[in-house]
Amino acid sequence: MGLDLLIKDGTLVTPDGLVEANLLVEDGRIVGRVSHRETLPGIVDPHVHFEGPNSIDTYRSGTEAAALGGVTSVVNFAWQAWEGSDTPWSGAGTLREAVDRQREAAASSLVDVALHGTITRERPEVLDELEGLVEDGVVSFKVFTTYDFGLRNGFIERIFEKLSELDAVAVLHTEDDDVCTAREDEMRRSGRGDPVSYPESRPTHAEAMAADDAVRLALQSGVKYYGIHTSCAEAADVIEAAQTDNSRIRGETCVHYTTLTEAAHADQGNLPMIAPPLRSEADVDSIFEHLRGGTLDVVSTDHVAYKSDSKQVENWWDGEYGANSVQRSLPVFHDEAVLKRGLSYPALVRLMSTNPARIFGLTNKGTLEVGTDADIVVFDPNATWTVTSEDNASKADFSIYEGRELTGRVERTYLRGTCIAADGETTVQPGYGRAITRERPDWDAF
Numbered sequence: 001m002g003l004d005l006l007i008k009d010g011t012l013v014t015p016d017g018l019v020e021a022n023l024l025v026e027d028g029r030i031v032g033r034v035s036h037r038e039t040l041p042g043i044v045d046p047h048v049h050f051e052g053p054n055s056i057d058t059y060r061s062g063t064e065a066a067a068l069g070g071v072t073s074v075v076n077f078a079w080q081a082w083e084g085s086d087t088p089w090s091g092a093g094t095l096r097e098a099v100d101r102q103r104e105a106a107a108s109s110l111v112d113v114a115l116h117g118t119i120t121r122e123r124p125e126v127l128d129e130l131e132g133l134v135e136d137g138v139v140s141f142k143v144f145t146t147y148d149f150g151l152r153n154g155f156i157e158r159i160f161e162k163l164s165e166l167d168a169v170a171v172l173h174t175e176d177d178d179v180c181t182a183r184e185d186e187m188r189r190s191g192r193g194d195p196v197s198y199p200e201s202r203p204t205h206a207e208a209m210a211a212d213d214a215v216r217l218a219l220q221s222g223v224k225y226y227g228i229h230t231s232c233a234e235a236a237d238v239i240e241a242a243q244t245d246n247s248r249i250r251g252e253t254c255v256h257y258t259t260l261t262e263a264a265h266a267d268q269g270n271l272p273m274i275a276p277p278l279r280s281e282a283d284v285d286s287i288f289e290h291l292r293g294g295t296l297d298v299v300s301t302d303h304v305a306y307k308s309d310s311k312q313v314e315n316w317w318d319g320e321y322g323a324n325s326v327q328r329s330l331p332v333f334h335d336e337a338v339l340k341r342g343l344s345y346p347a348l349v350r351l352m353s354t355n356p357a358r359i360f361g362l363t364n365k366g367t368l369e370v371g372t373d374a375d376i377v378v379f380d381p382n383a384t385w386t387v388t389s390e391d392n393a394s395k396a397d398f399s400i401y402e403g404r405e406l407t408g409r410v411e412r413t414y415l416r417g418t419c420i421a422a423d424g425e426t427t428v429q430p431g432y433g434r435a436i437t438r439e440r441p442d443w444d445a446f
């Protein structure tokens, strides 16, 4: 038998601990370990926005950034069409059409891609689409409680009941729309368009209120609930309180909520304008407590790409929301969490690889177990460097981490045994990435 790849003298960072070993790969699968650089499973980012209504990254540009950042699998969103001023797909489009549209576009990816369905309209017909989509490997569905495409609790309850019956996952963006809309209206009236005012428009209690409603509905239906981009103590506390023995309530935070505060607006203007907003130092500390304590299982990016000129506008409400970071998430989180706050390497691997893979049914991803895909990051934990957006692969021309001095750098990224990025350059053609067909995840198994 010929081995395709051998990683020598590595420290394998598994979800359970550190193992000194060489890693053997054949036909894109891990076939053995023989007993140095840190060798981690490829990062699994279950929350990115490529080729959508809210991001200018294509699958090609977004997955180039991912490959450079050690991210070997992403879960992107297939948005159902909706009525409103901000939809690129108005009309009667179905969720199935959204999934087909995304799968076609994803053919130019460099990393492996799965999809969440995004339900944007209160049309009962969508409920009848879900079973077929779950059978077809789309096993998680996102809904919003806010914006033009937000859904009201009554319809969210119907979705939860259906997803519970199908054993699929409900992914929730929770902010109370009434509170956020009233605050934004008042700030527009009084001319408070300065970027430092923005976080006040979407307060922590609005996030927690909507999380509380959604979590109660989830407990009622028994659905697997995944609260995305949890940004603050109040919302994380809601999730924690619902995590009783048999409940299926899980939460995610994003790298920016662990590394930046609302003070960033003073230096960066609207560039870090995201929703929910950046929060206080106390919230960052609380998010770390909830990561350590297990309330929050996953650290993602919520990667969104825009040019800085569409964000740096006079009044924040005229600017685009979101920030790109999939190229930086591993080194930025490693530097903050492992080096500054003492999180262990295995914990980092659980939060960024193993847990997202298990939660979303990416069964061959997120570990270095024998038999799984040889998705590997070779990471130099001692290299020092400074983030610059000049080497962005994303179409976004800025980084909210610009100028940040980091220790720890991605050297090489392997996907199914093939090197896809080395020393800051991608090394495969667009299209190397594959569509990941997912199984319904078994949340009781971990």
Ligand SMILES: [Zn+2]
Pocket (backbone or CB within 6 Å): 047, 049, 302, 303
């Ligand atoms: Zn998002």
